[in-house]
Amino acid sequence: MKPVDIDALFLGPKSENRDFFKEALDFMMDEHIHWRRNFHPDDKDAITLENRRQDGFMSTLDRTREVLDELSDKLKASSLPWHSPRYLGHMNSDILMSATLAYMGVMLYNPNNVAGEASPATTIMELEAGQQMGKMMGFDPDKVWGHITSGGHIANFEALWFMRGLKSFPFGVKAVAPELLGSQSDWELLNLTPGQIFQLMDQTKDKGLFLEARKHSVRYTGMTADTLGQLIVPQSRHYCWDKAVDVLGLGLDNMTKIQVTSAFRMDMGHLREVVLDLMNKKIPIMGVVAVVGTTEEGAVDEIHEILKIREEAASKGMTFYFHVDAAYGGYNRSMFLDENDQFMSYSEMKGTLHEEKIVHRDLDWPPERVYQAYKAMSEADSIVVDPHKMGYTPYSSGMVVARDKRITDLISYFAPYVWTKGDLITTDRTS
Structure with missing residues (x-):
């Protein structure tokens, strides 16, 4: 090259x-x-x-x-x-x-990317860009789905939309096909992993019941007294998260804020304490948000440690959706990849940064905790990146990428005046 x-x-x-x-x-x-x-x-x-x-x-x-x-x-x-x-x-x-x-x-x-026939060239380019961004984040390009938004605000709003739809879908299944759930309690349904919920979606599609199940999810019923749980965010979050919780009707009282350390990273001890406390109180967690590149300090939360806490909670019967808000620092992940888009070893990465004169030889950067955090981003359920920041593109643009493209079945809408090909679309054209 x-x-x-x-x-x-x-x-x-x-x-x-x-x-x-x-x-x-x-x-x-x-x-x-x-x-x-x-x-x-x-x-x-x-x-x-x-x-x-x-x-x-x-x-x-x-x-x-x-x-x-x-x-x-x-x-x-x-x-x-x-x-x-x-x-x-x-x-x-x-x-x-x-x-x-x-x-x-x-x-x-x-072009108008809201409809393929109004943007036959750029719609394809947008989907390609989503795959490329997902690949850079470590997701499987054949399974990932991503698209361009008007900025980080809307991209993070959409991630919260993902969480809310996934968390409520098992109750839609309970209403129309309880046999698929066995004897699982409501608490267990609130703690299914995203992968398990995607399997449920596939099963309801096989039975021709997906659309009916979706009608019993929050998409149709709205927020009810049966809470979907707490959204956990660090104190260093971007203020768009407060707005998203407000706009989507989740309520600011349902957002738990985790303390940050003196280095402005999410305090892992406090996070673990909150997760275990909610578990003991039987209060579900809709999702946990971590930040890679805080707006004020550029701090990187320890993604790898959050995943360990999720594994510990899962071993005790509780799990949650995990989102990374990398609007500011997401593009930095490209510095950790070799020419084949493979994540380099720590020593190889540091050597490359010095050889390419990206980082001065006398500077010991990045510390291993930052390296491990960027490496672990591939295990998140969704990630937001802002091209108008470290992607050096014109304002305003954001991107949201989801690990599993099946998530689109819970959030997509189709205008009756737009012709689109697809089994799901043709059976729910006016939704």
């Missing part, structure tokens, strides 16, 4: 790569213009030369220029210089030329 020069990826603090940027931008614009002209080339121009000579036409273009000039003046006068190494006031930095050019190029085609 040929080496990558980072200086060739960005426009540069002084627009040093402006020639390439303008050439590539002209290419993207020309490609779109030619695409329009070659679509039914025998059609006559809708906007004729005579139209373009009219006073009203010319004055409209003049007004457009004035508005753009005004916009440019305002942007230059008060925007923040993310591109400059002199500016370190936010977590933002410069953005990739390729991302900027692609963003502006795609914008001209105005």
